[in-house]
Amino acid sequence: DTLTITAVNGDPDNLDQAISTSEGGTITVSADxxxxxxxxxxxxGDDSFDITISDGITSITVAIVIRVTS
Known part of the structure; x- marks a missing residue:
């Protein structure tokens, strides 16, 4: 499955910016x-960041964990 980011901090205009993770990694979001x-x-080790998934009526926040092995 593919994860596509459609808004950063609830604002679709915030795409094309970097997001910090719990261990100091960086997520760079493209316009697409x-x-x-x-x-x-x-x-x-394990690094993580939270995302909120919404269908416009209900939303849920989950942690995405990325395991870095080398």
Missing amino acids: GSFDYTPPTDWT
């Missing part, structure tokens, strides 16, 4: 909603 993850230099 795709994203790239960059871990901190020389770091391994």
Whole structure:
């Protein structure tokens, strides 16, 4: 499955900006909603960031965990 980001902090105009993660990694969001993850230099372990999924009526916030192994 594909994860596409449609808004950052609830605002679709905030795409094309970087998001920090719990361990200092960076999520860079492109205008098309795709994203790239960059871990901190020389770091391994689990990193995470929260996303909110909404259908316009109900929403839920979940943590996305990325495991960096090398």
